[in-house]
Amino acid sequence: VSLLSKTIQNKIEQQTKAEKKNKSNLQKSINHGKEIFKNICATCHGINGGGIDGLAPPLQKSEYISESTERLALVLLHGLSGPIHVNGKLYNLSATMPGLNNNPDYTDEEILNLINYLQSEFSKNHKNIKTSIIKSLRKEKPKSGVYTEEELLLIKWLFPSRKQKRVTF
Numbered sequence: 001v002s003l004l005s006k007t008i009q010n011k012i013e014q015q016t017k018a019e020k021k022n023k024s025n026l027q028k029s030i031n032h033g034k035e036i037f038k039n040i041c042a043t044c045h046g047i048n049g050g051g052i053d054g055l056a057p058p059l060q061k062s063e064y065i066s067e068s069t070e071r072l073a074l075v076l077l078h079g080l081s082g083p084i085h086v087n088g089k090l091y092n093l094s095a096t097m098p099g100l101n102n103n104p105d106y107t108d109e110e111i112l113n114l115i116n117y118l119q120s121e122f123s124k125n126h127k128n129i130k131t132s133i134i135k136s137l138r139k140e141k142p143k144s145g146v147y148t149e150e151e152l153l154l155i156k157w158l159f160p161s162r163k164q165k166r167v168t169f
Contacts, residue, residue: 026116033117036110044095049122054094057086059122066123069115071152073129073137076111077101079146096146101138108134 038047044056051058059065064072064086078101082093100106108131119126142151 029113029116030120032110033113033115036114037117056093056097057084057091059118062086062122065118066125069127069129070133070137072115072118073111073134074140074147074152076114077138078142081146081148084149099146
């Protein structure tokens with residue numbers, strides 16, 4: 001076997017190990033996020049993410065889960081008050097979803113874990129986000145203390161494809 005063949009085989013093995021490690025790390029993150037979801041989010045959104053009428057919209061196939069990971073992080077960090085459209089349906093909510101930003105028990109890593117779980121469970125689109133981005137989004141505070149759908153949709157800087165300037169509140 002030539003030196004070139006051995007080198008190629010070693011590279012393939014290294015890449016395979018790295019992929020397995022990344023997959024394992026993602027699964028651990030998802031598992032941790034599932035625990036957070038069960039302890040906090042499932043109370044209002046339901047254990048299967050179907051939502052509870054008048055209290056919280058469904059998470060299944062929600063554009064808030066599948067589209068912008070940054071927008072999802074803002075909702076998790078700062079909270080959300082209704083009304084809100086999910087899957088083309090208007091939900092007038094009686095409660096405000098509190099954000100996790102003011103709870104020191106939830107680190108950036110734990111917010112990342114929750115995002116990973118939500119995307120793996122309720123969306124077909126898994127988008128990576130770094131804890132450094134989550135840390136910076138902690139500083140993006142909404143006017144009223146929690147975001148509204150209107151405010152979230154005005155934040156154009158989260159959507160680079162729209163090529164619009166950042167809107168501040």
